[in-house]
């Protein structure tokens with residue numbers, strides 16, 4: 043699927059890589075993004091008929107992977123996008139909900155990952171239940187992903203700070219459905235498999251904003267460990283058109299940024315990781331053999347330099363790429379080659 047990309051697109055990609063590869067530009071763009079984040083309410087003072095929504099961002103701790111939740115406030119009430127992970131992540135969010143004096147009219151879960159849905163159960167206990175919206179596939183996967191975290195044994199490290207039972211979304215929304223909550227009209231996007239097995243997004247056209255969960259990651263290394271890198275590249279190509287008119291994207295990790303920059307950066311990251319894993323497979327065509335450690339290290343060296351300006355969810359960058367991204371990507375690309383050879 044990667045090789046299906048045309049030549050002009052590749053040339054553009056190389057330009058994008060050159061651009062994003064420049065550290066000074068990257069730093070400047072991060073500063074710009076930070077500045078934009080500070081003036082966000084002024085930037086989207088757009089809708090003529092009603093008051094512009096206020097958007098507040100809440101970030102979980104480094105130990106719970108620096109995930110974002112967004113509280114969107116209209117004159118009628120509050121809409122929350124995602125729910126953080128640990129009980130100790132929640133006090134600022136709970137405080138803001140209570141301080142607003144407005145009802146929480148609905149919550150949208152962007153994708154079935156623990157760092158985004160884990161905090162919903164304790165949140166609802168603290169502020170009261172609200173309708174929980176998600177796409178069908180995300181709703182189907184929440185309980186399963188929660189159980190897998192226990193089966194794999196890593197979530198137990200958080201002890202009582204992680205509430206054991208996950209809240210399953212009770213309101214299913216479909217692709218391109220208009221979801222009206224608290225007087226705001228959101229357009230739902232079901233983006234399919236990308237960073238997670240399913241990724242949904244909310245577009246708020248009146249304010250030229252989008253909330254995309256982990257479909258787009260800002261100044262963070264893209265996670266391809268679930269083996270969806272080829273589908274992600276295709277989804278990123280479509281996303282440019284789907285986000286037409288959107289000026290600012292609120293991602294699942296990292297700061298607010300314009301969509302073109304995020305899409306270009308995320309595409310470049312995934313291409314770079316695929317190029318490295320392709321080299322490993324070329325050198326080790328037998329799927330039963332592990333790629334040579336020296337080759338893996340050389341790949342990690344190159345990617346570490348390339349992603350030096352990106353955050354890695356509290357893990358050392360090499361550990362994140364080697365232990366979380368490479369295994370899923372290797373399996374995915376070996377399967378692609380096997381399918382292509384039949």
Ligand SMILES: [Zn+2]
Nearest residue numbers: 109157256294
């Ligand atoms: Zn996440």
